[in-house]
Amino acid sequence: MKVIILGCATSTGVPIIGCTCPICTSENSKNKRTRCSLYVETRGKNILIDTSTDLRFQALRHGITKLDAVLYTHSHADHTHGIDELRTYNFMNRMVIPCYGNSQTLTNIESNFKYIFDGVRSAGGKPNLEINVINGEFNIGGVTVMPVEIYHADWMIYGYRIGNMAYLTDCSGIPEDSIDKLRGLELLIISALRYRPHEAHLNVEEAVHTVTKLKPGLAVFTHMGHELDYDKLLGELPDGIVPAYDGMEVELGE
Numbered sequence: 001m002k003v004i005i006l007g008c009a010t011s012t013g014v015p016i017i018g019c020t021c022p023i024c025t026s027e028n029s030k031n032k033r034t035r036c037s038l039y040v041e042t043r044g045k046n047i048l049i050d051t052s053t054d055l056r057f058q059a060l061r062h063g064i065t066k067l068d069a070v071l072y073t074h075s076h077a078d079h080t081h082g083i084d085e086l087r088t089y090n091f092m093n094r095m096v097i098p099c100y101g102n103s104q105t106l107t108n109i110e111s112n113f114k115y116i117f118d119g120v121r122s123a124g125g126k127p128n129l130e131i132n133v134i135n136g137e138f139n140i141g142g143v144t145v146m147p148v149e150i151y152h153a154d155w156m157i158y159g160y161r162i163g164n165m166a167y168l169t170d171c172s173g174i175p176e177d178s179i180d181k182l183r184g185l186e187l188l189i190i191s192a193l194r195y196r197p198h199e200a201h202l203n204v205e206e207a208v209h210t211v212t213k214l215k216p217g218l219a220v221f222t223h224m225g226h227e228l229d230y231d232k233l234l235g236e237l238p239d240g241i242v243p244a245y246d247g248m249e250v251e252l253g254e
C-alpha cells in the first residue's frame, strides 16, 4: 500500500493569504501546505480521501490519472471544494465515480453542490458521481474500508481505516466505541491544528496524548495551521510521531 499526503493544511492553507508571520513567510518548503487530503494506492485501486480545494494542483503534482473511489470525511469546504475536478476523471477513466460517506456528509454535499445532483444536463458538463451512504465496513473492488466515527466539535464525522493505516482528520475526540477499530495500526495520520486548544480540532498536546493511547507504529500529524513550524515541531514531538508535509509518501504492507 502506498499512501501520499496530498495536503496537510488547515482550511486556510499555509501560507494564509496576506499573513506575514514567520511560518507563512518561511523559505522551508515543508511549511507550504495545501488543503488536507489523502491518496491511497492498494491492491490495484486508487482511492482519494476528500476532494480538497487544492485537488487540481495536488493531482497534477503527483500525476494521479485514475481514481476508483472517493471517501468523504465530512462536508466542510476545505475537504469538498475540489469536487468539480472529478469531472476530469469521469472523462479520463470513462466511469462514474463512486463517493462514500455518512448520511450527514453526503446530504450536505448534495445540497452544497446542487448543480451536480439536480439531474439537469449542463452544457459545461459536471461531475458524474454515485453517492453511497455507508454505515459500516465496505468493499471497493477487493479493498476493505472501515469507517471510524470521530468527533469534530458537535458533528460525528468519519475517519477511515484501510488495512493497517487510519486517517483521522478534523478530529476533536474519539468515542470509546471507535478506539477498538484503531488497534494494531502501522500508520496513523491524525490532525493536530495548533498549540492552543480549539473546539473542533485536537491541538498538538491532545493529538500526542491520543497517539500515546493508540500506539501505532508511526503517527503523522496533519491539518496543521500557521502556528506550526515543521522543523520546530519535528524537534518537539516524541519518537514515532512526525509532522506531515505536502507530498509525504509512506509505503506499507498490504
Ligand SMILES: [Zn+2]
Residues within 6 Å of the ligand: 010, 011, 036, 076, 078, 079, 170, 223
Ligand atoms: Zn478541515
Ligand SMILES: [Zn+2]
Residues within 6 Å of the ligand: 015, 016, 019, 020, 021, 022, 023, 024, 025, 226
Ligand atoms: Zn501566518
Ligand SMILES: [Zn+2]
Residues within 6 Å of the ligand: 074, 076, 152, 170
Ligand atoms: Zn472540518
